[in-house]
Structures are given as C-alpha cells and as structure tokens.
Amino acid sequence: MADTSDIAALDLAALIASRVCHDIISPVGAINNGLEVLAEESNEEMREFAMDLIRKSARQASAKLQFARLAFGAAGSAGASIDLGDAETVAKGFMAGEKASLEWSAVRVLMPKNLVKLLLNLILVAGHAIPRGGVIRVVVTGAAESPTFTVTCTGSNARIPANAEAFLNGESADQSPDAHMIQPIYAGLLARAAGMTMAIDKDGDTVVFTATPKIAAVDAATTPAA
Structure with missing residues (x-):
C-alpha cells in the first residue's frame, strides 16, 4: 500500500517534471525530424511536408508548455488569481493535439490559482478515463472563491483510472506513485489546499469528476431531509 497524502516534495517535483517532459518530447522530436529532412532533402514536395510537420509540432509544443505553465507552474505569487478565460484558452490549445x-x-x-490549477489537472485526469478519445465537458458553477467543477468525459470503454479515487482523496493506494499517476496525486493535493472535496462516478461510457467546496459538502450532509 502507498500513502500519497504526504508524498515527498522532491518526489512530487520529479514526477511532475517527468509528466511535462513526456508531453513535449513528441512534438519536439518531430521538429528535429523535420529539420533533418530539410537539411538532407532537395525534393520540394518533401521539404514542404517537413515544413508542415515543423509548424504543426511547434504549435503543439507551445500549447503543451503554455498549459503546463498554468497547470503546474507558480502562476504568480502566493494567493494570486488566474483569469478563467486564460485557463480555457490553454486547455483548448492543449486538447487540440489529444484524442x-x-x-x-x-x-x-x-x-x-490553486482552484484553476485543480481544474486543469482534472482535465488531464479525465483524459486518462477515455483513452480511446471522446468528449470532455467542463462546467464551472458557483462563486469564484468557492466554485463547483464538473468534468464529464464520455467515450468508448470509459473507465475510472486505477487508484484515481484514492489518489484524488489522499488515501492509501495499492500502487506506488509514478509519472503516469501524477495527475490524480497532484490534483488531490491541489483540492485539499483549496478546500475542495473530490468525487468520481461512472455510468456506462461516462465518467464524471466533481470538485465541491468542503463547506458546501458538509452543509449538504447535515441538512435534514424535507
């Protein structure tokens, strides 16, 4: 059993770095391949193909880095706020290259900022729930200081990622953390830092991730039924 609630800071940093490198290594490698073709090819059709590859891969690398900056970076000083519109822009840019x-x-x-970072990381967790692709729907309701996030993902063979619920809630899991599981681990840390409660539900080919303010969750649990 592995307890993810007190993961060491150095381990967390290493896992996040591995995740970021995993995301950008493919488009950066494609840029390098395109440059090699340009250096060796004289055929104009092949050179144009290489330029298209370089342009597309450069856009993907930029989008992934901009997303990582908001999802994992400091995003300003302690207590700073992030424009939710900016989060939408980087999320859509990132997802443009996904299934x-x-x-x-x-x-x-x-x-x-911790709430926005939580939302962006939940999008990544949701992507793992529909590995064959599909649709991820993000809905944000409530006040800016105490919102509710509902991230619904629908796709063929949708599933709750292994140990995701335990990782999101900082509970013991039956698998040691690795770079493939950093998303629910980090999202769980962000949720607890932001005072949010996490829940996951599955119905057929739909998985729903919900983040609710703890105060709202407590009120709902203690309010007598009508």
Missing part, C-alpha cells in the same frame, strides 16, 4: 475534444462552459472570472 478527446474539449467543451467548456464557465463565466470568465478571476479565480484563486
């Missing part, structure tokens, strides 16, 4: 498409429904407001 799943992204739908976003949220009012553009400034939101505490």
Whole structure:
C-alpha cells in the first residue's frame, strides 16, 4: 500500500517534471525530424511536408508548455488569481493535439490559482478515463472563491483510472506513485489546499469528476431531509 497524502516534495517535483517532459518530447522530436529532412532533402514536395510537420509540432509544443505553465507552474505569487478565460484558452490549445475534444462552459472570472490549477489537472485526469478519445465537458458553477467543477468525459470503454479515487482523496493506494499517476496525486493535493472535496462516478461510457467546496459538502450532509 502507498500513502500519497504526504508524498515527498522532491518526489512530487520529479514526477511532475517527468509528466511535462513526456508531453513535449513528441512534438519536439518531430521538429528535429523535420529539420533533418530539410537539411538532407532537395525534393520540394518533401521539404514542404517537413515544413508542415515543423509548424504543426511547434504549435503543439507551445500549447503543451503554455498549459503546463498554468497547470503546474507558480502562476504568480502566493494567493494570486488566474483569469478563467486564460485557463480555457490553454486547455483548448492543449486538447487540440489529444484524442478527446474539449467543451467548456464557465463565466470568465478571476479565480484563486490553486482552484484553476485543480481544474486543469482534472482535465488531464479525465483524459486518462477515455483513452480511446471522446468528449470532455467542463462546467464551472458557483462563486469564484468557492466554485463547483464538473468534468464529464464520455467515450468508448470509459473507465475510472486505477487508484484515481484514492489518489484524488489522499488515501492509501495499492500502487506506488509514478509519472503516469501524477495527475490524480497532484490534483488531490491541489483540492485539499483549496478546500475542495473530490468525487468520481461512472455510468456506462461516462465518467464524471466533481470538485465541491468542503463547506458546501458538509452543509449538504447535515441538512435534514424535507
């Protein structure tokens, strides 16, 4: 059993770095391949193909780095806020190169950075729930300081990623953390830092991730039934 609630800072940093490198190594490698073709090829058709590859891969690398900056980076000083519209932009840019498409429904407001980082990381977790692709729908409701996030992913053979619920809630899991599992681990750390409660539900080919303010969750649990 592995307890992820107190993962060492150095281990967390290493796992996040591995995740970022995993995301950008493919488009950067494609850029390098395109440059090699340009250096060796005289055929104009092949050279144009190489330039198209370089342009597409450069856009993908830029989108992934911009996403990582908000999802994992410091994003300003402690207590800073992030424009939810900026989060939408980087999320859609990131998902443009993924198997799943992204739908976003949220009012553009400034939101505490840990909440925005949580939302972006939940999108990544949702992507693992539909490995064959599909649709990820993001809905943000409530006040900027205490929102509710609902991330619904629908696709063929949708599944709850292994140990995701335990990792999101900082509980013991039956597998040691690795770079493939850093998303639910880090999302769980962000949720607890932001005072949010996590839940996962599955119905057929749909998996729903919900993040709710702890105060709201407690109120709902203690309110007598009508």
